[in-house]
Amino acid sequence: MTTTTDTVKPLTAEQAELALILTGDFHGPWGAGLNEIAERRHTVIDTAELERLRKAARRLHLFEEWANEGYAPALVFDDDGRWAVSFTSASPVPPDGGFTDTEQISVLVEPHEWHDSVNAAIDAAQKEEGQ
Incomplete structure (x- = not known):
């Protein structure tokens, strides 16, 4: 029997970043959801790339923080x-x-x-x- 994860191709780092931005899947400290996305999609993201993606997630959420501060x-x-x-x-x-x-x-x-x-x-x- 073939499972869904057997037929899903791994995401590229760019696709993982886009998925993060579009879904707002952050779970915890800024960008921690990237680890979950990578694990779910069997994506390998090196430490430097993961840090870049966390910074991108943080930048995006700054606008919400600023708006919440008035x-x-x-x-x-x-x-x-x-x-x-x-x-x-x-x-x-x-x-x-x-x-x-x-x-x-x-x-x-x-x-x-x-x-x-x-x-x-x-x-x-x-x-x-x-x-």
Whole structure:
């Protein structure tokens, strides 16, 4: 008899990362769910790759942490290849149940907040916020 695990091909590290991001399967300290994903899918992820994936998971969840602390973080791209995380924005107050129409939100970005990658922008915002 063939079981499901016998017919499932192992995930690549990129597929495991995508699965983690899409499912929010974190279980415990940041990115600990990666070990479970790897074990379930028989994926071998070396220590350096596992640490990179944990950092990616942590960056993603920083936005939820900031929002829970009362901030309104915005990840912005400038069409010139640069990224920024801004905590300065203006938007209408959403009605109960959220917006149902298109709304305009203005985001202010200081020159020092622009970075060449998403990761660099998030890391800089994290340092600035002292986390």
